[in-house]
Amino acid sequence: MATRAKTKCMCVLLAFMMLSLLSVAVLSAEELEEEAFNDVDSYYNQINGYVDLYNENIDLIPGVIKTFFSNERINFYIEYSGDQTEVIGVVSSGDAAISKFVSGGIEDSTLKFYIESEVIDSVIAAPSTEAFFDAIEGIKKEGVGFSKKIKVIFINIAIKAARTFLL
Secondary structure, three states, X not given: OOHHHHHHHHHHHHHHHHOOOHHHHXXXXXXXXXXXXXXXXXXXXXXXXXXXXXXXXXXXXXXXXXXXXXXXXXXXXXXXOOOEXXXXXXXXXXXXXXXXXXXXXXXXXXXXXXXXXXXXXXXXXXXOHHHHHHHHHOOEEEEOOHHHHHHHHHHHHHHHHHHHHHO
């Protein structure tokens, strides 16, 4: 795959990170060595290295995705077997660039996404567009407040539409 095309593809998938940590898993699967994600902080540590790549290539992200994830405060809750949960907080700017990426979550989040670690691991083990969309659709998404709940409805519609056109 050409470098520019590969970068664009990676950035589009990374944009969905704002929707789910799965996009980072799919994006990075080619570059990551086969390794187990057993440490509770390992997802944060692995993804943190891709934040700069995402921000450097923000111009490759489709406008629709930017619209959904501009000026948001998102907490991702990664649920592990054994009742452990890792929280990763993301704050985005007006152009959907990641301005803050923290372990432990952020206060006053506007969106909350819940995902099981096994789902992330399965996409890393066998990355494909279909696996990515299966996982994305299985994520519990919550908006905080009425307008954010409406936004989550539109995000779910956009995911279904994207799946229809991309698969």
